[in-house]
Every structure is written in C-alpha cells, then in structure tokens.
Amino acid sequence: MTALQPSVLVVEDEPAQREVLIYNLEAEGFRVISAEDGNEALVLVEEERPDLILLDWMLPGTSGIEICRQIKMRPSLRAIPIIMISARSEEVDKVRGLETGADDYVAKPYSILELIARAKSQLRRTRPAAVGERLTFDDILLDAETHKVFRGAQELKLGPTEFRLLTTFMEKPGRVWSREQLLDRVWGRDIYVDTRTVDVHIGRLRKALSRHGGEDPIRTVRGAGYALG
Incomplete structure (x- = not known):
C-alpha cells in the first residue's frame, strides 16, 4: 500500500515534455497525476489534493500564472507548493511568477535532476517523511x-x-x-x-x-x- 507516497500533479500541454517528467518522477518514487491544460488541472487539484504541483506557464486557454493565482486564493489548496516551469527566463517573469504565489520558478530548458531536487526541497518542507x-x-x-x-x-x-x-x-x-x-x-x-x-x-x-x-x-x-x- 502506497498511500503515503508523495503525489505530484504535472501540468504540461506538450506531450513529449509531459512524458519525460512523468517517467523521471515515477522513477524517483513519486505518484504522478497529469493534466494538459489549466481547467483540467484545477479539477485534479480539488479531487486529488497533490503534495506538489509542477505547472507550465504557457498553457492553452487559461495560463499557468492564472491557475497558480486561483489555487493560491483557495484556503484549502494554498499550502500545496507550486513550482512554475516557463520558457520565460527574464528576471521580471520570475518575479511575476513568485509574486503570483509560486513557491519556486524553473526556466526552460531545465535539468531534470535539478527540477527533481527542487521538488524534493519543497516536499522537505511540507511532507518531510516522503523524502x-x-x-x-x-x-x-x-x-x-x-x-x-x-x-x-x-x-x-x-x-x-x-x-x-x-x-x-x-x-x-x-x-x-x-x-x-x-x-x-x-x-x-x-x-x-x-x-x-x-x-x-x-x-x-x-x-x-x-x-x-x-x-x-x-x-x-x-x-x-x-x-x-
């Protein structure tokens, strides 16, 4: 039984990147849930209450930054750490992401090892036993x-x-x-x-x-x- 296995919601519309993330996270012992767009992500966050969210900024329809804002506005969800992933690497974009409520910000292209290390760092704060x-x-x-x-x-x-x-x-x-x-x-x-x-x-x-x-x-x-x- 793996109910205490840490769960991660991956929100990424690009299939190849999504699969790479899922594969590597599962190899590290995470239970992975995934969504292709922001609306699906909001439904899954409510249903699954993941321990961590990896959220792409550029999503079809509602942007990742808006999804982040909506999650952090809800008292029952705001404690879930969000790592924003974005092709926008300018400092002003990073600041905007963090001010919207993201707990960390990773610019593309990123190292998968660094991203997993950052994910574990967030979980060390919220689910220490899971790491x-x-x-x-x-x-x-x-x-x-x-x-x-x-x-x-x-x-x-x-x-x-x-x-x-x-x-x-x-x-x-x-x-x-x-x-x-x-x-x-x-x-x-x-x-x-x-x-x-x-x-x-x-x-x-x-x-x-x-x-x-x-x-x-x-x-x-x-x-x-x-x-x-």
Missing part, C-alpha cells in the same frame, strides 16, 4: 528511511498502517485530522475502508507508543478526529 527525513515529537523519533520508530531509547514495533498513521501525525503535530482525512492519507482514496477501522488502528498505535511507559501523545478531539499533542 526520507527523520521526524521528532517530544521523545518520539521516526526514521522514514529505515522505517524505525523509537520512544526514548526503546525501539517500537509498529505495523505498516500504524507507521503510516504516526508519520501523518508527526508531519503536522497539533493538526486535527478527521477520520475521512486519515482514510484518504493513510489508506488511499481508491480503497474503501469503514471509518471505524481508523479507530481500531489508532487504538493499536496508542498501545504501541505507550508499551514502555510514557503518556499517550494522541489526543481525541470530540466530534472532529485525532491530533498528535
């Missing part, structure tokens, strides 16, 4: 690369679902996650699982975290869901 970073919260350490979890000096044994749940919580401590949001993030949108299953796995995670002592760090928020801390 193998270590996460810490109080005395809990999660090593995403080795798939190990420690509380204090004790290594904890977690099942794969509990590991993904803890990763989700530790990437955004304090955030309240509804059961539906946890299902989407941990199990994946295409898998039907009853929301009560979330409660069962939260119970298992709590038990594992407190096995060697220490307070339960997971908070139940009545009528809303769960949060770490």
Whole structure:
C-alpha cells in the first residue's frame, strides 16, 4: 500500500515534455497525476489534493500564472507548493511568477535532476517523511528511511498502517485530522475502508507508543478526529 507516497500533479500541454517528467518522477518514487491544460488541472487539484504541483506557464486557454493565482486564493489548496516551469527566463517573469504565489520558478530548458531536487526541497518542507527525513515529537523519533520508530531509547514495533498513521501525525503535530482525512492519507482514496477501522488502528498505535511507559501523545478531539499533542 502506497498511500503515503508523495503525489505530484504535472501540468504540461506538450506531450513529449509531459512524458519525460512523468517517467523521471515515477522513477524517483513519486505518484504522478497529469493534466494538459489549466481547467483540467484545477479539477485534479480539488479531487486529488497533490503534495506538489509542477505547472507550465504557457498553457492553452487559461495560463499557468492564472491557475497558480486561483489555487493560491483557495484556503484549502494554498499550502500545496507550486513550482512554475516557463520558457520565460527574464528576471521580471520570475518575479511575476513568485509574486503570483509560486513557491519556486524553473526556466526552460531545465535539468531534470535539478527540477527533481527542487521538488524534493519543497516536499522537505511540507511532507518531510516522503523524502526520507527523520521526524521528532517530544521523545518520539521516526526514521522514514529505515522505517524505525523509537520512544526514548526503546525501539517500537509498529505495523505498516500504524507507521503510516504516526508519520501523518508527526508531519503536522497539533493538526486535527478527521477520520475521512486519515482514510484518504493513510489508506488511499481508491480503497474503501469503514471509518471505524481508523479507530481500531489508532487504538493499536496508542498501545504501541505507550508499551514502555510514557503518556499517550494522541489526543481525541470530540466530534472532529485525532491530533498528535
């Protein structure tokens, strides 16, 4: 199950460039969604909530700069990092792209290795575990690369679902996650699982975290869901 695999939306109208991006991103372990124009991109952003958007400036119909502006205007979407890709390499164009809300700007022709490095840099800020970073919260350490979890000096044994749940919580401590949001993030949108299953796995995670002592760090928020801390 790869629900925690980072997802990237590639918005590029030129088929050859789009395929090169998809191929190289998938080789790096990303789940790739693609769109050929801005309107399709807006629909996919709402439906898929990708972790990152690679957005071409010159698109048929609505321009990439306008798509960027619309995404950043929506409170539910504005946290998604956008890397603007453009044949416009003048400094004034770069400034305009960044002022519209793009998080980074890459001029064509670009190095695919540099673009992937920039994509990972953005994810390090928003989805650190997805790029193998270590996460810490109080005395809990999660090593995403080795798939190990420690509380204090004790290594904890977690099942794969509990590991993904803890990763989700530790990437955004304090955030309240509804059961539906946890299902989407941990199990994946295409898998039907009853929301009560979330409660069962939260119970298992709590038990594992407190096995060697220490307070339960997971908070139940009545009528809303769960949060770490």
